[in-house]
Amino acid sequence: MKKIFNTIIVFTVFILSACATPAQENKSGMNVLASTTFLADIAQNVAGDRVQVESLLPFGADPHVYQPAPQDVAKIENAQLFIINGAEFEHFLEPLMESAGSQKNIVEASASITPRESTSNEHGVDPHMWLDPNLVITYVENIRAALTQLDPEGAAVYQSNADVYVVKLKELDVWIKAQAQQVPADRRLLVMNHKSLGYFAERYGFEMTGAVIPSFSSNASPSAQQMAELIDVIHEVGAPAIFLDVADNDTLANQIAQETGVKVVYDLHLGSLTDGAPAATYLDMMRHNVTRIVEALQ
């Protein structure tokens, strides 16, 4: 009897310790880094329990205007794979990559997606592909290929993890289409802090009416004339709201709201996940944003 009792205890301890093992076991021993939180989450879904993916930027940091810390160079140097968005999103990396060396094993998650280009005389391309989950399928494929190249033994795991996640992205895409239908067609108008929802608007039948900062980056300021133009456009088309990321400075949006009477939505999460709700994962982040947009425009 005592022996059976001991066996039960040993077995229970075994089960408890097995349960206490972290979900990410890092079976491959690889050190994979992503530039920012939502990319780390997308990559983690592909990596599964084979690799732990870390984010260089902390929660809440705006990658457009991030100021790199001294230890960032070391983190990049120590990573066997460094996943970035690309398409001119991570400007803070340009000086870092020079000091970290250019031979790094970098994968651009947005590679092979044709970027939207500016229609004004401003330079640059639109890096915000991740705000269309349909384009994130390409991110997943690029990340899967990079992980597989680095760790060929994990090929089947990465493929099956990617397949599972792509199904979730397609479900999200269908859900967003249904949500967009709840907004009357003449109210599907997006005024943003900067021009962040172009791909989203194209995919789901919205119009990017304007932006407080008429740029693909938050790292710019509007002229008085650009502010006046935006106020005119809002009056003309009857845009119901201005949408800001939680990290955005709201001073100019509040001024415009005072002059036009539109409401300001302050709590979108466009460039970073949150530590817990409402944007703990990329999928949650998108559901939160779409819910807030539809509520404000209905």
Ligand SMILES: [Zn+2]
């Ligand atoms: Zn942005």
